[in-house]
Amino acid sequence: MSPAVRVAVVGAGISGLAGAHRLRTLLGPAAQITVLEQRDRIGGVLRTVDLAGVPFDVGAEAFLARRPEIPALLAELGLDDVLVHPTGASASIRAAGRTGPLPGATLLGVPTSAARLDALLSAAGLAAVAAEPESPLRWEPGSDVALGRLLRTRFGAELPARLVDPLLGGVYAGRVDALGLRPTVPALAAALDAGAPSLTAAADRATAPPPRVGMERPASREGTTPESGPAATGPGRGPAAGGPVFGAIRGGYGVLLGALARAAGADIRTQTTVRTLERRERGWRLTLGPTTAPEVLDVDAVLLAVPAPAAARLLAATAPAASRAAGEIELASSVVVALAFEPAAAATLPPTSGALIAADEPLAVKGFTHSTNKWAHLAPDGLVRLRASLGRFGEAPTLQVDDAELVARVRADLAMLTGVTADPVAVVVQRWGGGLPQYGVGHLDRVATLEGGLPAGLAVAGSALHGVGVPACVGTAREGAERLVADLTASGTIGTWHASTTPS
Structure with a gap:
């Protein structure tokens, strides 16, 4: 009997976990799938925290529901009942010193x-x-x-x-x-x-x-x-006509992340740094861990689901053109501050879903989401929950203050815009250093060079490619996993990839 196929997934964000899950579906229970994550938790830039007793997302909070990836994935995982949609609250914008629809x-x-x-x-x-x-x-x-x-x-x-x-x-x-x-x-x-x-x-x-x-x-x-x-x-994956535009997950993205991790059946190793990636005569060798005590992992294929700078570093030796393209994708840093207030704050907070704020306004935040106005499931106890977002490309130095100062800035802006001055009953500060890739002029050419410059048995996924939204990340993960399976089939490492396992 031939040995089981071995695949490494570098990165345990939504792209890495969705890729691992797709690999499991395509390769079956015998495949050895190892997910390697540098942080001490899964999820990447998705994170669900406890905000005054309610699960609350402090990364992405919503997804485009008219795209098929997330509803289909929830159905595949048996999680149809956690899909929720926003209320009818409308958004506002602050510009030229005025707040309007x-x-x-x-x-x-x-x-x-x-x-x-x-x-x-x-x-x-x-x-x-x-x-x-x-x-x-x-x-x-x-x-x-x-x-x-x-x-x-x-x-x-x-x-x-x-x-x-x-x-x-x-x-x-x-x-x-x-x-x-x-x-x-x-x-x-x-x-x-x-x-x-x-x-x-x-x-x-x-x-x-x-x-x-x-x-x-x-x-x-x-x-x-x-x-x-x-x-x-993508081809054949256009948004469905009609229906709610946006969706979210009751219980937060942590519900989806946990379900993916369980369904993937992978060996998920957190706090594990991948230092090098080398091509072997057959397959790939990854060097893991500290330089003083390195570990070697040999696999048949690798899915890189990491930010662009990390991909550039790992690809430098084996795919230099792809590495250079990944290295040209810049990143922006941001911060999310989540706050919960006693129910009395609802009397002052506008009945909108939130406000975007023009960059030339004399405010620190770039936007507020009035979460309990926007999502009915986030107000089971009457508390008012909201989140503020700070940080634009090139503004990282303005975020280099302590959490107390960031919260003070958010509260000052909130008081000016809404009149809410009460002390919050709960606060969570989540920093996202280099969390969002920038799609500059020529981005599609860079991505084409990156994807086209990869040798067989190596694929990439994530927000640096074809969209920063969660559905787009899941789409790239599925495509990356399917490319690897096709490569493994072509090389004879595994048997024929039967049509019954291909995506609809």
Whole structure:
């Protein structure tokens, strides 16, 4: 009998655990799957904490429910009953010293012809937006440009500063001038490639309802949403029509992470550093642990589900072109501060789902989520729970203060915006150093070089690739696992990969 196939997954975030689970499904119970995680816990940048007696997410809090990955994964794990959707509370935005409703009918802030921006822009800003459809547009199909520069050229300065930049700050902890159009708003780029005569027309086309059954509409690789992050839809995986846009998990992402870890049946080793990755005549060798007492792990295939800098380091010796591409992906740091208040705070807190905040406002936070307004399951006891987010790309030094100072800044901003001045009954500070990759101009080319430069038996997954949202991470994990199984089959390491095991 031939020995069991051995696969290593580096990283125990959602991408690594979803990849390990998919590998188990495809390879069967005999496969030896080892998950290696440098931290002392699983989950990566997803984390569920206890906030005054209720499980509360201090990483990502929601996902795009119209993408299939998370609902399908929950069903596969027998967790259909934990899927929840937000209340009808609407979002707001703080810009130009005023707080107002977040405008609808936009594509990540890029206005369609139906957008109403009167409460957000000045008369001059509104005139610039109204004039955009009549301004001649020069666009080279397939090109990529800095989103901020393009928007200012077409719409003037107010729209990107007051609307698009705050939205991007919520998705990427990024800035409008540092992010590329094509990876950030791919549907808009696709509409321009197809000949849309203006950005307004492109937004109209990108947000048009799906055609009637029987008519094909190409699906873009990604779609971006302000509260869940970009979401890759991939070939044949477009968002389902209708239904709630966003979802969350009752009990927090920890429920999903734990279920994945159990179903993967892997040897999960935390506090384990992978120092080197070497190609052998057959398979791969990983060097683990401290330099004073290294350990060697030999496997047939490896899935790297780690941040871009770690991937660049591990790929340097065996895939230099891929390593260089990964090394060009920059990261932003952020902080989430979660607070719980006595029920009396509900009398002052606006009945909205939260507020995004423009970067030029004299405030420390970039956004508040009024969690108990947005998610009914987070208010079983009447306490008011909310979270604040701080940190944009390039602002890491402003976060280098102690937790008490961060909480003080959040409370000062909360009091100014909402009038809530009560002492919280519970506080959790979660720092995410380098937690969010930045999708700069040329990002898709870098990713193509990264993925295309990998030898057989090696795959990558994670938020640095095709979207920072949780569904996109799960999608890359599944694709990475399936690539490895195909490679193992082609090399004769395992038998034929039967069609019955392929994804639908």
